Amino acid sequence: MTIHTLAWDEMPPASSRGGAVTIGNFDGVHRGHAALLVEVRRQAEAVRGPAVALTFDPHPLQLLRPEQFQPVLTTTAERAELLQACGAEQVLILRTTTALLHLNASDFFHHVLHERLAARALVEGVNFGFGRNREGTVDTLATFCRQTGTALTIVPPVVWNGQPISSSRVRNALKRGAVREAAELLNRPYRLRGTVATGLQRGRTLGFPTANLERIETLCPADGVYAVRVHRGREHWPGAANIGPNPTFREMGRKVEVHLIHFQGDLVGQVLAVDFLERLRDTRPFAGVAELTAQLRQDVEKAEALATGWR
Numbered sequence: 001m002t003i004h005t006l007a008w009d010e011m012p013p014a015s016s017r018g019g020a021v022t023i024g025n026f027d028g029v030h031r032g033h034a035a036l037l038v039e040v041r042r043q044a045e046a047v048r049g050p051a052v053a054l055t056f057d058p059h060p061l062q063l064l065r066p067e068q069f070q071p072v073l074t075t076t077a078e079r080a081e082l083l084q085a086c087g088a089e090q091v092l093i094l095r096t097t098t099a100l101l102h103l104n105a106s107d108f109f110h111h112v113l114h115e116r117l118a119a120r121a122l123v124e125g126v127n128f129g130f131g132r133n134r135e136g137t138v139d140t141l142a143t144f145c146r147q148t149g150t151a152l153t154i155v156p157p158v159v160w161n162g163q164p165i166s167s168s169r170v171r172n173a174l175k176r177g178a179v180r181e182a183a184e185l186l187n188r189p190y191r192l193r194g195t196v197a198t199g200l201q202r203g204r205t206l207g208f209p210t211a212n213l214e215r216i217e218t219l220c221p222a223d224g225v226y227a228v229r230v231h232r233g234r235e236h237w238p239g240a241a242n243i244g245p246n247p248t249f250r251e252m253g254r255k256v257e258v259h260l261i262h263f264q265g266d267l268v269g270q271v272l273a274v275d276f277l278e279r280l281r282d283t284r285p286f287a288g289v290a291e292l293t294a295q296l297r298q299d300v301e302k303a304e305a306l307a308t309g310w311r
Contacts (some may be wrong), residue, residue: 003080005057005093008100011116016090017047020121020151021113023130026055027167028073029082030186032158036123037086039155043121045091045153045245055079056096058221063096071219073170084127105136109144121151128154129158134198160185177222179276189275189310192216194256196267208296210242210257211267213274220256225280227303229258229310231273237263238307241274244283252270259298261304277310 004013020043024038036055044051057076061069074082080091094100094112103111108131113119120189130136139152145152157164165185173182174190182190198246211230224245230239235259244254260267262286282297286292 002089003084003091003093005095008094008097008103008112009116016050016052016092017116017118018047018120019052019117019118020047020088020123021052022046022116022123024124024128025055025059025167026053026079026083027059028170028186029086030165030167030170031078031160032125032165033083034086034187035158036125036155037083037088038154039123041078041087043123043151046146047120050089051087052090052092052119053199054092054094054112054117055083056100057093058096058272060093060101061199062094063098063101070171072217073167073174073190073219075109076215079192081280088137092239105140106144106235107131108136109141111166114148114150119150121153123153125155125157127157129236140205143299156233157251171219174219174221176225177226179221179226180231180278182221183277189277190221190222192218192256192274192276193271194274196270196272199270200289208240208259208300210259211272213258213272214254216256220254221276223254223283225299226276227276227278227280227306227310228258229275229307230258230263232270236302239274240280240296240303241276242283259300261300261307278306 002015004016007011013095020040022040026033040051059069059072063142076093082092083091122141125142126138126140128138142152163169165232170185177272179190184290194216197214205266221245226241228239229239239260241256241258280302286295
């Protein structure tokens with residue numbers, strides 16, 4: 001399994017040519033994306049070639065309509081790893097440029113998919129769009145595939161609780177703090193990565209030291225207190241995370257603070273991955289330190305129980 005980053009007009013390595021291809025942004029790599037990869041593997045076996053996921057960096061919306069762009073659910077590196085975990089043998093990341101975005105549907109198909117990738121099979125969802133201004137539809141794609149003898153499979157959307165799964169649906173769940181719903185759509189807990197910075201160390205004085213995360217590149221869930229699982233390399237701990245301000249101490253800046261249960265040591269400068277399992281409560285002010293400490297104790301007990309038994 002290999003990841004390659006290249007320009008749209010660059011010839012990809014031979015190991016990624018002559019196989020089955022699926023194309024998309026794949027933000028979050030949710031259950032719907034996983035269904036595409038299952039079919040790509042099936043088609044790759046049929047044509048005796050590699051299973052290829054073709055994606056883009058940065059997200060095209062960042063160049064086309066930056067005012068509408070929202071934080072992504074996964075970094076490019078995480079997305080590539082997740083695509084591989086879902087079955088992609090080759091992940092190709094095309095650098096998003098103005099030249100790439102100006103390719104019409106015909107040029108994108110013939111120059112990228114047919115000539116350079118030599119795709120023998122394509123797999124897409126029903127709402128797939130490609131080329132300048134997404135002018136190409138699945139019907140357009142079907143026409144090009146017939147002309148070139150390329151197999152085409154259209155995969156229906158994966159429906160969860162009566163609605164199709166999409167990256168937008170995952171994003172909306174996270175904005176509501178519904179992290180368990182997001183986990184169901186993703187088929188795994190939603191994960192944040194951040195670097196531990198030096199904080200005010202107020203949590204330590206209360207008996208609940210926290211790691212303050214900075215350099216977070218992806219969408220943060222809504223303000224609140226959450227049960228989480230925290231990873232550092234191959235080590236992991238149950239934890240309780242707070243996202244938002246600290247109104248009890250009149251600190252109104254939005255922060256991501258994580259208490260690692262049963263951990264002792266210094267984490268400053270280290271990268272942590274935090275899986276969000278369940279939302280425990282809203283962020284709210286307390287009458288004083290004693291009331292806050294009592295609530296934190298309850299939060300930690302609930303978080304540990306949830307993290308230990310979470311499936």
